[in-house]
Amino acid sequence: MDIHGKGKVMKQEALTSLAIKNLHTVKDLEAVYELETRIWSVEEAVPVNHTVATVKNGGFVLGAFLEEELIGFQYSFPGFDGTRIYLCSHSLGVQAEYRAFGIGEKLKNAQKKTALEKGYDLISWTYDPLETVNANLNLHKLGAVCTQYIENAYGEMSDHMNAGIPSDRFVVEWRIKGECPERQWSEEVLPKALETGMSDGFYFPENTQLFHENEKILIPVPGNFQDIKKRDFELALKWRESTKEVFIHYLSKGWIVTDLIRDITAENQYLYLLEKEKGYC
Numbered sequence: 001m002d003i004h005g006k007g008k009v010m011k012q013e014a015l016t017s018l019a020i021k022n023l024h025t026v027k028d029l030e031a032v033y034e035l036e037t038r039i040w041s042v043e044e045a046v047p048v049n050h051t052v053a054t055v056k057n058g059g060f061v062l063g064a065f066l067e068e069e070l071i072g073f074q075y076s077f078p079g080f081d082g083t084r085i086y087l088c089s090h091s092l093g094v095q096a097e098y099r100a101f102g103i104g105e106k107l108k109n110a111q112k113k114t115a116l117e118k119g120y121d122l123i124s125w126t127y128d129p130l131e132t133v134n135a136n137l138n139l140h141k142l143g144a145v146c147t148q149y150i151e152n153a154y155g156e157m158s159d160h161m162n163a164g165i166p167s168d169r170f171v172v173e174w175r176i177k178g179e180c181p182e183r184q185w186s187e188e189v190l191p192k193a194l195e196t197g198m199s200d201g202f203y204f205p206e207n208t209q210l211f212h213e214n215e216k217i218l219i220p221v222p223g224n225f226q227d228i229k230k231r232d233f234e235l236a237l238k239w240r241e242s243t244k245e246v247f248i249h250y251l252s253k254g255w256i257v258t259d260l261i262r263d264i265t266a267e268n269q270y271l272y273l274l275e276k277e278k279g280y281c
Contacts, residue, residue, distance in 0.1 A: 060114055128169060219247065257274050
């Protein structure tokens with residue numbers, strides 16, 4: 001076994017002792033701030049005085065610890081849209097070397113448990129529709145749905161993952177009370193609202209075809225958006241603009257995004273499943 005493989009096994013074994021804790025002290029919240037600055041940037045980290053206020057007023061911060069080391073966190077605060085009270089899931093981060101071990105999913109499930117204990121029945125957050133790792137967790141594993149598309153939600157962002165690209169986001173709704181329908185993908189042939197081609201090793205969006213007679217449609221996205229951004233910035237912008245057009249069209253007409261699946265006909269491409277909303281928890 002090479003040294004990298006050995007290190008991976010050691011980390012997997014160590015993660016059996018992973019502990020997730022609800023954090024309250026200034027010292028613990030300072031550690032979260034320091035971790036957040038390493039994951040993103042000082043500018044994007046939430047100040048400690050904000051997280052201290054949050055945990056005293058209906059929100060919470062969860063920390064994932066490996067022995068005494070903080071390796072991940074999740075930060076939530078109360079939200080209200082004029083009609084519903086819900087939990088706003090603002091940020092979740094994991095140290096880079098531990099991101100392949102399901103810690104994000106463990107933090108989200110701990111978030112669900114804590115939210116239910118506090119009386120919430122809905123958790124909402126945003127994510128970039130072109131980041132398929134996040135999409136797989138949010139939709140396929142957790143069973144959440146996306147109900148809105150917000151253009152340039154956070155304005156210009158300076159961190160390495162977002163710089164230069166409009167910060168468009170999906171709004172996720174995780175309806176945590178009751179049983180959600182199990183995500184099942186059949187082999188039925190569904191129309192794609194966006195056709196793609198291949199050039200220089202990357203998929204690119206081609207023709208948009210908007211269907212209205214179907215209850216289900218597919219929208220393809222690349223599985224390597226950050227690589228595209230580094231290698232071909234104009235193509236990254238084209239993906240943003242093309243998918244924005246299609247998502248806004250359908251979400252404004254009653255569809256919701258219910259799943260993300262791997263495209264078995266195209267390597268490193270994924271498919272969003274959109275359905276007319278009915279019967280979803």
